[in-house]
Amino acid sequence: MSVYQGEKIKTYLSKNGVSVIEAAKKLGVARNTVYQYFRTDNLTREVVTNIVTKLNTTEEEIFGSSDNKSPVKRINQNARDLGDVTIYEEDGDNKFTEISPGRYRMGVDLVPVYAQAGYLTGYADKEYIEELPKHYITVDRFVRGKYMAFEISGDSMDNGDIKEAMPHGTIATGREVKRELWSSKLHNHQWPNWILVHKTEGIVAKQITKQCLETGTLTLRSLNPDKDRYPDFDIQIDDLVQIFNVVKRELQ
Template sequence: MLDYKGEKFKEFLNKNRIGATKAAEILGVSRQNVYQYFKSLSLGRETVNSILLKFDVTEDEIFGTTNDATIRNIRQNAREIGDLAIYDDEGNNKFTEISPGRYRMGVDLVPEYAQAGYLTGYADREFIEELPKHYITVDKFVRGKYMGFEISGDSMDNGDIKEAMPHGTIATGREVKRELWNSKLHNHQWPNWIFVHKTEGIIAKQIANQCLESGILTLKSLNPDKKRYPDFEINIDDLVQIYNVVKRELR
């Protein structure tokens, strides 16, 4: 039996690591239309036919009935993950104590495939809601807004140092409030940073130098090949978000 709920289409996209922005491009519709598809309890025949044609799949591949084993796995994963509401009433990420001195937190994750869309969608609530979730365990917590980013490329790869973030690392960062950007961005405890640049997108780097007067940051890679990954400068006015990386996990 086939189930034409939009949730099935959303599951298909997540499984194949296709973001809503890319799906909209493939279907030739707006991203808002894709979000409406996700919410639909019964997609129209024309929409279903378009999805099947544009993604070159059969009805059963997307809308087939979930088997009992899959249902059991989903329920088990839900028990392991816990509360899916990752934000509190003030918009900060929630920490849940799972044992004395151990806390679990969920964050929205920007995987590699969604990074291009994040530059325009970081302030779009619907875009953020469609991102996958990532859960981390920490031994202390600091209130704030956190986000996870999948690191791509080799610029932060250096196996000789503990701060290295090789390709595929999930870096969880705490957002630095904009009113603090003109103060010194300290490197002593967590030296890695995620910068969301207006034109360059998501940049994972360390800070080599910061000039408070000019607002210029000199960024450096961890990869020892300085010919391929030289230090470079950015202006803090060209950024839209700054995250200090507080946790790194290699998938």
């Protein structure tokens, strides 16, 4: 008689970049129920059938075959099979994997639109971050650091006439600026777009047009040419909790 261990579901979801939030939605259960599955040593046949059906997979892929072979490894979204799908190095920086000479693949946590309301309180919560879906990008060079991806919502950064535009649905991957560098000039000559996590406004995607080091003020602008709807405005850098310089944009 087969024994279906819930820990293998957790491993399967992790390897395929599926968050607990996504899994719960697909399975039609609460997130706490998914966590209960992880802790169960012998899942019922009904639960197993629901999982393999709703996740469009097989028992062998999740739990292994009868001869104890490991499940088939699969990664979702736009990633290719890289073997070890850990997206962080031991020091916490994001991991780059060379896939061909001069080409590297990196995985990052993605904050989709539906998760952005909770990000302001969850950005420092390891469990919250682990539940986020993963996004993978390919680059021709890499700079070590901590990266994160955000789904752009709305049209404030939409301007089809310029290459920096980030229309609705764009996935913007940014490298986090360390807090000790906030008192210096934020350079934006190479990558002019920024993701700013504001204490009250939440996630804001803008360009920085001016920075006053004396007052700690940033002047932000939208790319949408309708300045009546999207005028420039000032914020205080002390009201931010995170700053990311956007290094790659992909329209889904």
